[in-house]
Amino acid sequence: MFSIENLIGAPDIQKGFFVMLVGVTGVFIVLIIFFILIRFLGWLFPVKNDEDKESNS
Amino acid sequence: MNDLFVGFTSLNYKTIIMFVIGFILIYLAIKKNYEPTLLLPIGFGTILVNMPLSVVKHVSKVFDPFVTNIIKNNPDSVEFFEKLNYVYDSATGQAYKVEPGVLEILLNGGILTELFPVLIFVAIGAMIDFTPLFKNPVMVFFGAAAQFGIFATLIVAVLLGFDLKTASAIGIIGAADGPTAIYVAGQFARDYFGPISVAAYSYMSLVPIIQPPIIKLLTTKKERLIRMEYKEEKVSKTVKILFPIAVTIVAGIIAPISVPLVGFLMFGNLIRECGVLERLSSSAQNELANLVTILLGITIGSTMEADKFLQPQTILILIMGLVAFVFDTAGGVLFAKVLNLFLKKKINPMIGAAGISAFPMSARVVHKLALKEDPTNFILMQSVSANVSGQLGSIIAGGLVLALVPLLVR
Structure with a gap:
């Protein structure tokens, strides 16, 4: 099975591709979580009427 | 007699070259207005630290x-004594106790501690202001795609012979986020601190020159003319307050090492959004930013x-810094083009280029390009949303690099 331990003695280029793969995927996953978070918070705390008026004025 | 003219006798061609580099940085800051708040102190710091005897760095x-x-x-003890401010001259075989000067104190206390x-x-x-992102949250994906350049540059730097840690610090230049670049360089590549910081800030100011040709190269005129509908979603104050807290917790759980980056950024944002700390918010945006920028710039110069x-x-x-910016821009644009293969309502692929962290320059560049193609096509709001998400994406990418690389280099 794949483990990070196997990569420790590997050449830097192999490690680099690992960082690239996990890094790009990781950034997407975290930002997808933020997207869900924004949607969820927006659903949980919708704009109140008085806030709406305030932002329009 | 020699001691009297030590200033002249210590000069050499390397010192002169560094004076010229310092002068060029100051010139770019004043005449060309390239990130003057940082390039000017860096330039002057460069001149200071290369003065004969470097008294600002080492007093005695x-x-x-x-x-x-x-x-x-015991020759192995050299490293131990170097940490205790000793310098060992291998030519004469003599060890010297060094008293740090003001710039060394600032470097040790302000940058190497990450303060x-x-x-x-x-x-x-x-x-x-995260509001543009809240109003158009789909744009968050462009903030992720445009971080591709960091990792692609990391690979190129490894191929050029840099070790993984240094290559990661070089790749982070592509985040277009100066403080993140400095933070990662401080952890992974202290020997290259100066060039990495200078590259990060110089290229950030060159975004209006670097991005347009890449965008034009990767898009057709038809694509650049795509109009995008803008549906503005309303955002409540509670969401703005809860967002920085929630982001800190999520990022802290996924990559605990990124907490100093994400946590303090979100702390500043909470001060701004809470609505009861106007004075602190104003101080953070002005006095704190100005004071730390002065110290940061001159200390970077000292390296x-x-x-x-x-x-x-x-x-x-x-x-490599330039390569990173090119890859970042290309990553964002190509991601938008791939999305267009599946979407009914097409996205203007130029928006992808605004996913880098250089705010608001990148959004403005994309907006201007769109207006140049069609003076009635306004994509500023979408670009700003992507640009704000790029600010989030860059610190997340920095945090992930900080978390991943030490696992592989032990």
């Missing part, structure tokens, strides 16, 4: 016979000593 150097003897009997970058994050957090800076690697790092 006193021969220590006791430590010299210990090192003579200055973290304080800058508080200031930036207080300046960022640009001739012997460390005038190496072939410096030129490679400066080139």
Whole structure:
């Protein structure tokens, strides 16, 4: 099975591709979580009427 | 007699070259307005640190016979004594106790401890308005796609012979996020601190020159003319307050090492959004930002000593920084083009280029390009949303690099 331990003695280029793969995927996953978070918070705390008026004025 | 003219006798061609580099940075800051808040202090710091005897870096150097003897009997102890402010001259076999000067104190206390970058994050957090992202949250994906350049540059840097840690710090230049670049360089590549910082800030100011040709190269005129519908979603104040807290918790759980980056940025943002700390928010955006920027800039300059800076690697790092910006822009644009293969309502692929962290320059560049193609096509709001998400994406990418690389290099 794949483990990070196997990569420790590997050449830097192999490690680099690992960082690239996990890094790009990781950034997407975290930002997808933020997207869900924004949607969820927006659903949980919708704009109140008085806030709406305030932002329009 | 020689001691009287020590200033003249200590001058050499390397010192002169560093004076010229310092002068060029000051010139770019004043005449060309390239990130003047940082390039000017860096330029002046470069001149200061390369002055004869470098008194601003080391106040005095006193021969220590006791430590010299210990090192003579045990050569492996050199590294230990270097941490205690000793310098060992291998040519003469003598050890000297060095008293740090003001710039060395600032470097040790402000940058190597990560204090200055973290304080800058508080200031930036207080300046960022995430509202455009809340109003158009789909744009968050462009903030992720445009981080591709960081990792692609990392690979190129490894292929050029840099070790993984240094290559990661070089790749982070592509985040277009100065404090993140400084933070990662402070952890992974202290020997290349100067060139990485200078590259990060110089290229950020060159976004209006670097991005347009890449965008034009990767898109057709038809694509650049795509109009995008803008549906503005309303955002409540509670969401704005809860967002920085929730982001800190999520990022802290996924990559605990990123907490100093994300946490302090979000702390600054919470001060801004809470609505009851106007004075603190204003202080963070102005006094704190200005004070730390002055100290940060001049301290970065102090790392640009001739012997460390005038190496072939410096030129490679400066080139790699440019490569990182190119890859980032291309990553964002190509991601939008791939999305268009599946979407009914097409996205203007230029928006992808705004996913880098250089705010608001990148959004403006994309908006201007769109207007140039069609003076009635307004994509500013979408670009700003992507640009704000790029600010989030860059610190997340920085945090992930900080978390991943030490696992592989033990």
